[in-house]
Amino acid sequence: MARIIQQIIIIFLLILTLAALPVIIEVNAGEKSLEWNVEQLPKIYGEFISEISKGSLGTYQLGTQVRAIEEDIGDNFFTSLKVMLIGVISAIIISLIFGIFLSRFRLTKVFNAFMNILSTIPDFIIIIMSMILAVKIYRWTGIRVISLRPDAGALNLWFPTFLVAIAPTLYLFKLISVKYYETSGEDYIKTAVAKGMSLNYINFQHVYKNIEPFIKAELIKVISLAIGNLFIIEYIMNVSGITKFIFQSNQVQPIAIGLFAMLLISGIVYLVVRIVFYLFKRGFIYE
Missing domain, CATH: 1.10.3720.10 (MetI-like)
Known part of the structure; x- marks a missing residue:
């Protein structure tokens, strides 16, 4: 049972990390390199869990509509x-x-x-x-x-x-x-x-x-x-x-x-x- 819970947590965090890649990766045009803002991940995890706990899946933007x-x-x-x-x-x-x-x-x-x-x-x-x-x-x-x-x-x-x-x-x-x-x-x-x-x-x-x-x-x-x-x-x-x-x-x-x-x-x-x-x-x- 503990192993199943561990796998669920790992999959959950992995999917959120993949979803967060457009946010945590920035292009530094001056140095022509990628910058990883990994410190934002805990905040992203918290916001996602908070939104789900409210009974909502959140919003997305379609053209000019939200x-x-x-x-x-x-x-x-x-x-x-x-x-x-x-x-x-x-x-x-x-x-x-x-x-x-x-x-x-x-x-x-x-x-x-x-x-x-x-x-x-x-x-x-x-x-x-x-x-x-x-x-x-x-x-x-x-x-x-x-x-x-x-x-x-x-x-x-x-x-x-x-x-x-x-x-x-x-x-x-x-x-x-x-x-x-x-x-x-x-x-x-x-x-x-x-x-x-x-x-x-x-x-x-x-x-x-x-x-x-x-x-x-x-x-x-x-x-x-x-x-x-x-x-x-x-x-x-x-x-x-x-x-x-x-x-x-x-x-x-x-x-x-x-x-x-x-x-x-x-x-x-x-x-x-x-x-x-x-x-x-x-x-x-x-x-």
Whole structure:
């Protein structure tokens, strides 16, 4: 219990410190150097805790307007949560389907080659190239694939969700493919094949059961990859998500609230994915 409390305190202070960087770092033009005003940190911590204790999340500046964070954060939070949740779950489903259940088909070899090519390209370049391709499609066909308007609804959400899912899919698919071929060479798999069991039964009851722990162990990294892409995508595609409070302000309060909200989104996505794994195992896997 003491260790959990210690970790919570460390995370709390770390996030506030990150949010305070625009305030505590100053550029000394005369000496051409950076000056760190670390002595302001205790005051920043106190002001943040004081604001929260009043039952308020504070305010942020939007253009010339000063708005209350709690009035706007709800829609932005659920927008980012929706993009993250659908993106991560889609990445897991695609990786499992092609990495295990369709691994014997020729289509999977083509998919594997395509994913290997994509994995050599940095995520930021993939995002930019995808946006350029979407614009080209609109010019060629007149079909609008993306919209940079924050009020465009589903048109402004499905493409960001697709882009968020790319990095987790690349990582998970390679992991599952490697573990699949390692597991396929085990004696108990050879025994199951010798007994005449169907390939689908072996994949469900033996291969998946042994690969699942590796997926769960890498789940935090998968979510962190998706979060990293979410920061880029919401900014360059003008998505009204939670990163709005991080990028559009240099004040400590909205940046800190945005970072804490990102942490909460990561926790919710992790919990939902673990529940999905549990339900899938209970429904399809025999113990």
